[in-house]
Amino acid sequence: MLRYTVKRLLQLSVALLGLSLLLFAWFKALPGGPENQLLPENATAQQREALRAALGLDEPIWVQYADFLGRVVRLDFGSSLSSGRPVATELADRLPATIELSLAAMLIAVGVGIPLGYLAAKRRGSWLDFAAVSGSLLGTCIPIFFLAAMLKVVFAQELGWLPTTFRLSAGTEYTDVTGLRVLDGLITGEFDVAWDAVLHLVLPAIALSSIPLAVIVRITRASVLDVVGEDYVRTADAKGLKPSVIRGRHVMRNAMLPIATIIGLLLGSLFAGAVLTESVFSFGGIGSFVYQATTERDYPALMGFILVIAVFYVVINLLVDLSYGLLDPRVRVRK
Amino acid sequence: MALLEVEDLRVAFGNATAVDGVSFSVEEGRIVGLVGESGCGKSVTSLAVMGLLPKGRGGRRAKAPEPVQAAAAEPAPGAVKAAAAAPQAVPAGGGRRSRGGADVSGRAVFDGTDLLALTPAAMRRRRGKDLAMVFQDPLSSLNPVVPIGRQITEVLERHRGLKGAKANQEAASLLDRVGIPDPVRRLKEYPHQLSGGMRQRVLIAIAVACAPRLLIADEPTTALDVTIQAQILELLKDLVEDEGTALLMITHDLGVVAGMCDEVNVLYSGRVVESAPVRELFARPTHPYTVGLLGSIPKLDLPIHEPLTPIRGSIADVIRWKDGCAFAPRCDRVAEACVDGEPPLIGSAHAHRCVRAEEVA
Ligand SMILES: Nc1ncnc2c1ncn2[C@@H]1O[C@H](COP(=O)(O)OP(=O)(O)OP(=O)(O)O)[C@@H](O)[C@H]1O
Ligand code: SF4
Ligand SMILES: [Mg+2]
Numbered sequence A: 001m002l003r004y005t006v007k008r009l010l011q012l013s014v015a016l017l018g019l020s021l022l023l024f025a026w027f028k029a030l031p032g033g034p035e036n037q038l039l040p041e042n043a044t045a046q047q048r049e050a051l052r053a054a055l056g057l058d059e060p061i062w063v064q065y066a067d068f069l070g071r072v073v074r075l076d077f078g079s080s081l082s083s084g085r086p087v088a089t090e091l092a093d094r095l096p097a098t099i100e101l102s103l104a105a106m107l108i109a110v111g112v113g114i115p116l117g118y119l120a121a122k123r124r125g126s127w128l129d130f131a132a133v134s135g136s137l138l139g140t141c142i143p144i145f146f147l148a149a150m151l152k153v154v155f156a157q158e159l160g161w162l163p164t165t166f167r168l169s170a171g172t173e174y175t176d177v178t179g180l181r182v183l184d185g186l187i188t189g190e191f192d193v194a195w196d197a198v199l200h201l202v203l204p205a206i207a208l209s210s211i212p213l214a215v216i217v218r219i220t221r222a223s224v225l226d227v228v229g230e231d232y233v234r235t236a237d238a239k240g241l242k243p244s245v246i247r248g249r250h251v252m253r254n255a256m257l258p259i260a261t262i263i264g265l266l267l268g269s270l271f272a273g274a275v276l277t278e279s280v281f282s283f284g285g286i287g288s289f290v291y292q293a294t295t296e297r298d299y300p301a302l303m304g305f306i307l308v309i310a311v312f313y314v315v316i317n318l319l320v321d322l323s324y325g326l327l328d329p330r331v332r333v334r335k
Numbered sequence B: 001m002a003l004l005e006v007e008d009l010r011v012a013f014g015n016a017t018a019v020d021g022v023s024f025s026v027e028e029g030r031i032v033g034l035v036g037e038s039g040c041g042k043s044v045t046s047l048a049v050m051g052l053l054p055k056g057r058g059g060r061r062a063k064a065p066e067p068v069q070a071a072a073a074e075p076a077p078g079a080v081k082a083a084a085a086a087p088q089a090v091p092a093g094g095g096r097r098s099r100g101g102a103d104v105s106g107r108a109v110f111d112g113t114d115l116l117a118l119t120p121a122a123m124r125r126r127r128g129k130d131l132a133m134v135f136q137d138p139l140s141s142l143n144p145v146v147p148i149g150r151q152i153t154e155v156l157e158r159h160r161g162l163k164g165a166k167a168n169q170e171a172a173s174l175l176d177r178v179g180i181p182d183p184v185r186r187l188k189e190y191p192h193q194l195s196g197g198m199r200q201r202v203l204i205a206i207a208v209a210c211a212p213r214l215l216i217a218d219e220p221t222t223a224l225d226v227t228i229q230a231q232i233l234e235l236l237k238d239l240v241e242d243e244g245t246a247l248l249m250i251t252h253d254l255g256v257v258a259g260m261c262d263e264v265n266v267l268y269s270g271r272v273v274e275s276a277p278v279r280e281l282f283a284r285p286t287h288p289y290t291v292g293l294l295g296s297i298p299k300l301d302l303p304i305h306e307p308l309t310p311i312r313g314s315i316a317d318v319i320r321w322k323d324g325c326a327f328a329p330r331c332d333r334v335a336e337a338c339v340d341g342e343p344p345l346i347g348s349a350h351a352h353r354c355v356r357a358e359e360v361a
Helices: A002-029 A034-038 A045-055 A061-073 A087-122 A127-141 A144-158 A181-188 A191-228 A231-238 A243-281 A286-295 A299-327 B042-050 B120-126 B148-160 B164-177 B196-208 B226-243 B254-260 B278-283 B288-295
Strands: B004-013 B016-026 B031-035 B102-110 B131-134 B214-218 B246-251 B263-268 B271-277
Touching: A002 A061, A002 A299, A087 A127, A087 A181, A087 A191, A087 A243, A087 A286, A087 A299, A127 A191, A144 A191, A144 A243, A181 A191, A191 A243, A231 A243, A243 A286, A243 A299, A243 B148, A286 A299, B004 B042, B016 B031, B016 B042, B016 B102, B031 B042, B031 B254, B042 B102, B042 B131, B042 B214, B042 B246, B131 B196, B148 B164, B148 B196, B164 B196, B196 B226, B214 B226, B226 B246, B226 B254, B246 B254, B254 B278, B263 B278, B263 B288, B271 B278, B271 B288
Parallel strands: B016 B271, B031 B246, B031 B263, B131 B214, B214 B246
Antiparallel strands: B004 B016, B004 B102, B263 B271
């Protein structure tokens, strides 16, 4: 397992290095060079030269790349062109909201999707199976934006059961530890804050969970149907084991292999949906930040965003690979 | 009374009859063979006894499927008219693992209890403990993601209440008993790290873990190399003889039967057509199908150019047993009497199901 992990980590660094090269090339290829984005249009040639020198753009290209890499590693993405604040700070302010929302959505998707998919498989052909399958079809068709708006109108505005916007009720005092409000509330013992944060999370998280939930229900159902027909499940049955043991140790442990892969892929794709959901619920995550950076061609901000997202993808991939190694002994390096 | 008495066991998958009234018995401590060609219902019989068949629709137990009327079909050769009836009693070869469950009827009396009448929970308490099974394909029959040690200890925990270190110790000694070297280290390994023969030994260890009174082995060596086959059979034989365990040996290999079994039941199209002590069967095969089976094995003492005589036709050519002898379409001795209703089982110690056996012999 250790060798497997080290190998994965090495592969991962290579991937990140490749990505940094790509980004660097992109940065260099910006129309007229990055200094044009930073200078007023009527800048003089001296100003231009001075800025190029300041940015190190007169150095040999490999020095520039090394310099770029050094800054990236120190999380120094420069300052946002629109706000003037360091990009790293901007991201650090907003990412936790998106992470919290994504995690909550995934929790719902996994917590509901796997049991539901299992039941659908076990009662194949029943009304429950039918409902789960058609419901998951529906889940993948409804646009997230529409679903988010519907949930908001019905449960927040009409019924008034849940808050409409933001991460906490106005005027709530809270202590920032991780930036994940629910977690912070639990850590600091401010349970009322944690609960308030949960209430604010419910609707956006449900909206965001629709697609992963639908996918997980179907993949679980298919995976369980596959595994239930395997000879080793019959062997487990022939041992007279209790149904709960057969379900956990023999069916689900094998059925989890494809499910784990899908969960990893879904986590990555959640960010796209998060941008939309956040805008409906004014959730204050990276959604609005990215939108603004794109329209204003705020390259440092975009670069920082892309790098952070890339690191997320890579880390998620690593986690999936590692969990795969844990779940499936055949994947681990043979002794 | 025998340890296991299977009486008139019938299993149908939807409209397809897989087992059509099988009866046989296994005495305490004996090795009994169940032989027949592929698709004759050997596995289904054993799975039914173990209660491992997927459940059929609701409580509807084995409603006998309607026979298909002989309508337009050509008259069968040899003036056997009824032979055209019910052509699709058993689907040829394919159609395994169909979606629908199995409808099971009949009795499988084990030590005085009809296993088929037990509740699922009561059956689970016996499976793996009083009666156990070894399957054909050792790789697919072991869970690939659970260490083999756990796959052994879970059955010890379930039926013998052994846990933790005690269970591990017992598992190691079981592996030792089935001839796996370095058992303590092996406990932590996964099925893919073992050879085919080792895996089958593990499955055998699991099956004998709770000292069952009846062991069912369904073609336990067909997936193995020839050299390994003999070792595994030897191991099985030793184990059951040591413990006085009864063994129901399912095979299509008459060599295995000759080498291991005390008695043998020959199955054809879901029904026993001949049953006898092994020596008796080999010395005086009575049913034409058995004669054919014996004629189709290569004999070392025959001259090389002597052709083997395969049984003509295939198991797909079939008549329902209640209309007449299911073997009739393939039988050289077939006559009108053969398809005039259900052929009875004749004799007791050496019984056969052929209406013409006496007159021809
Ligand atoms: N789950 C199932 N659904 C439908 N038909 C089945 C099922 N299992 C077995 N059958 C059919 O029942 C018949 C008997 O099958 P069985 O597996 O008992 O044969 P067998 O004697 O064990 O053959 P083999 O030597 O190939 O193992 C076959 O025609 C088979 O197609
Ligand atoms: S009953 Fe008739 S058809 Fe059947 S085996 Fe005997 S002789 Fe052949
Ligand atoms: Mg079989």
